[in-house]
Amino acid sequence: MGRKHGEHPRNRRDGGRAKLRYDINTTFSIAIRLYRSGRLAEAEQACRDILTHDARHADSLHLLGVAASSKGRHADAIELIGRAIGLRDDVPFYYLNLGNALQEEKNFAAAVAQYQRAVALRPDFAEAHNNLGNAWRALNQPEDAVAQYRRALAIKPDYVEAHYNLGTALTEQGRFADAAAHLTQAAALRPDFADIHNNLGNALKGLGKTDAEIAHYQRAIALKPDMVAAHNNLGNALKRQGRLAEAVACFERALALMPDYAEAHNNLGNVLADQGKTAEAAAHFARALALKPDVAEFHNNIGNLLAGQERPDDAIAYYRHALRLKPDYAEVYNNLGSALADQGRFGEALAHYEKALGLKPDYAHAYNNLGNAYKDMGRLVEAERAYETAIAFAPNTAVYYRHLIETRQVNAGDKYYEMAERLAQDLATLPAKDQLELHFALGKASADLGQYASAFRHFVQGNALKRRGIDYDESAVLDAFERIKQVFSPAMLHSRKGLGDSSAAPVFIVGMPRSGTTLLEQILASHPNVFGAGERKEVERIATALRGPDPSMRFPEVVPTLSGDGLRQLGARYVAAVTGQAPAAMRIIDKMPGNFLYLGLIHLALPNARIIHVRRDPIDTCLSCFSLLFSASQPYSHDLRELARYYRAYDALMTHWRGVLPPDIMLDVQYEDIVSDMEQQARRVVAFCGLEWNGACLTFHRTQRTVRTASAIQVRRPIYGTSVGRWRHYREFLQPLIEELGTVAGSGGAMALPPGRQAV
16 A cells, blocks of 8 residues: 655756757656646656657656556556656656566565655655555565564654554554554544444454454445445354354355455355354355365365364364375464374374474463373373463463363362453453353352352353254254154064174163263173273264165165164164274274164164163253353253253153063163162173173272263262252252253152242
């Protein structure tokens, strides 16, 4: 910004007639006025007329060059102004405008030389210093650029263009406060210039002043409605505030103005991914990549989308390609570490987190992910240190507090609990995501401190925020339960008895989330002949991929159409997927709780598999779901009545399975019984799995294995009974849940509320 052609001194030549000199000077003055009024063709003709009388009239050659440059004929401009300099080499404006034309031709090094000649002739030439700064910036020499902009401003303090250029350069260097000061000054001097407001928004982004940032992008758009960059920048700012629908509108507007704007396609893909619209997100990422295939960020974002779809192999391929394009990309090392952790490759994951931190030592999110890996590995002290370091670098990021607080027991005076409380004092100013994280963090901490009313208030507010951000079709979910019961009738199951794969290795632990499934898996996985595979999604993937003769026929209605060979293939595919990690294990535990939906299909495909159903007090189970922010989506768990209705549907489905499946393939285990007599229950489940007893099952908390569930902390400790009857601390608040559970609430020993007691 701010490239000025300057004034054009008159050419004073010796000799010639006075009248001719007077006519040339007059004509040139007219040419200057014509040029300034935008009448370029007439100005050029006047200069040509002069040159027919005096071919060595340098000012006319110079002005012809300036006019040519104004029309985009920069090569012509360079030739004409060069001829003028050949005639007169002491005019600073000639060198300024020659430098401008060279910059337009991307010949920045040559432009630098011309600007330097200009300031050598005239050290107080502010415009030349400013444009020299632009050339240095184009040559990626930011400190030289900044020095020239500052010199221009020392000469001319109200020079708008120099303030703008200096502010933009400082923003690129990450010196956001200084940048914002200069851009604010530029905006004050020229408030109607859209570009200034757009770039001021960029500087304010670096300062974390999102509201002010948004205001300046909006001002830029008001001044220049077709400013594509401002629409794109506004979309990014709104995304950071969790205003996803508004962000989508901004990116769509940017793309309406410029359909091949790769960055806007990429950014729109990011927002759509956050909204769970993965197919649409994938389409925009693909478009961005087609437009700019060598942008590492685009490969990274596709990797993130694939990782979110639990396709770590595909995600890893994109991350590795991103690193080939940009080997110092810290964020990709971090993301690659997470994908490797998803595959249980924790040694490699830790190495990649360390690479990210080597490139970016203050990378808070990498420390957070390092903490997650340590937690999953059972290295809890190291996990706490990693979370604390993340907080030190990013004290306003709420998720780090939640992870730390969930890793340990919070006591009075806990430094990080107090920091989280201070952060929550201005809760309304935080993005919705941070508000959500803080509510669950403070809810858990308050519960640790025995402040149950405060804890429940945080759980209610956090769940309300979460519920507003998800699309949960309760009627469709409950209808699916009924359809499953109708399809898996005793007659249908009997007609396909024994047709699946014969492997006896798989053992499925099912139940509601937070019912004790992780604890039971840890007990069994401590047996030397058992491998705990964690929460596998193979069954769900197999079920959702099924299609009948009519492609619209899906699970569960498609199951009766499957042949014996089809069932065997399904079972064999599952066995092949889960045995790869532990081919020598006699039993492999799949503890995905939600597999209770697929027990009929599991039995048909794997008739020799064993199923263990873990049940816990219904109110304790629901309260535990309600008080936890799951890493995976549990959309039914954020409203007490919806949660209760889901629990009732689950309970009815389990009753159905007991009635239609062979009694010897499924074992019911009560969580409270494990707590009261662990050895008896452990022996019972080990025997059910067809294994000899091993005492290692009693010291499950010492077993070194990765656990990637919400119960990862609890299973590192011996059995404790404080979670039994936990709901009683909250009984006065749980009336909606208990009422909706109805008779199911009493089936686990829960107590009804006293008459007249109201939930608050």
